[in-house]
Amino acid sequence: MASDATPALVLEAVEAGYDGRPVLRDFSLSIAAGSIYALLGANGAGKSTVARVACGLLPARRGQVRVGDGAQSRGRIGLAPQDSALFPALSPRENVEVTARLCGLARGGVRAAVDRALALTGCEPRADQAVRTLSGGWRRRANLAAALVGPPRLLIADEPTEGVDAATRGVLAHALRATAQGGAGCLLISHDAVFVAETADRVGVMAQGRLIAEGAPHDLLREAFGVARLLSVRFPKPASAEVASQLARAGLTEDGEGLEWRRLSEDALSFAHTLAPLVDSDGGEIAVRRPGLDDLVARLSGGLS
Known part of the structure; x- marks a missing residue:
């Protein structure tokens, strides 16, 4: 696995929440570049709030949030949200192209980056069909492809396997591992414990906005x-x-x-x-x-x- 001395994501003593109600309390987390870190926990534990804070969609009330080597790395975050971020009238290829341009990729490099993201997520067989005609599994693939086109230094995948079949789960796992091997840090939010065990290098278990256990999956189970x-x-x-x-x-x-x-x-x-x-x-x-x-x-x- 490729790695960098600078962590992909660091949260230090973060407090964050909604409408004056705290969800994360004194929350700290570090994700190494070149690794996959998964958060597990019951509904309402705070997993998706961590993702929103990490990518800047929800400001922290207290504490520090560092992505890569500083604020300039914010533009190198790839987010595959739980709810699809795709334009339903466009094809996966067109969606990924739009994302590539929004990421600021040089015009001459867009096509190669789009082709790579589509190939990595196995989207080629449906790459030119309108997203609205695709099954949930193909939409999940395209959603992840859009997040990967950057390419990101930090990838955040929120429930990527929800409603997908075994073949798609395997493709998504391969895409996450390849992204980490390329040097990115990956934050995986999931209820899919089997997928996490097969994919993640480290796991954090959350309850009531706090980490209550952390480590390699095998070590935690032992x-x-x-x-x-x-x-x-x-x-x-x-x-x-x-x-x-x-x-x-x-x-x-x-x-x-x-x-x-x-x-x-x-x-x-x-x-x-x-x-x-x-x-x-x-x-x-x-x-x-x-x-x-x-x-x-x-x-x-x-x-x-």
Whole structure:
């Protein structure tokens, strides 16, 4: 991965919010050039507010925000917002060309930059169709292509995988990694824990406008869960009273609707074998897996013990 001594983004003791209501409180964050940093957290945790502060759409009330080596780097931010920033009557190619000119690219370099951004995001098969005729996945690709045409020193991608298929997820992951390898810092805002685990170098977990955990995905999961496994029992309808009672006695907790019961433990496999006849009798299914980043967010938010 390419890197630069100057961080792509630094937030120091930032406070920011809306209509006098603080969302970020004493928030600090640093993203290295050449790396992908992902923010995870429940709705309302403050992730999108971080993105708005970083790209200058929302001023910080307190603290410092530095992009690259100073204020001149503001023009080298690529933003792929959650809501598409594309002109629906134009094609992806035309949208990316407009963005390239707004970025101040020299006229002679626009075509090559546009072609590169379209290729990087796999947009070529639909590059000349009107955006309004495209599926959500193709719009996500074009949205990211417009953010990459700069090319940016800091890329901010807000929920880039929302509503996309597996093929598009793979293309978007490749585009983010290639951008980081080219020396840019990437801030990824996402609820897609699997995509984050596959893509990000570092992860920050947010709650109530603060970072409550930070580190490499593997390190965070090892620290939180060790060798424990997650036992999950799912039912097509709420478990019967007898089955629910026995699951509770076995230390499983339910999701509030009685459709899923879970237990985190080092002996999850043995529990699964013991509970299998009981679960089968009520039409349920058992699964045992390693905890993921979504489970980490739930645990740090108090939802998984």
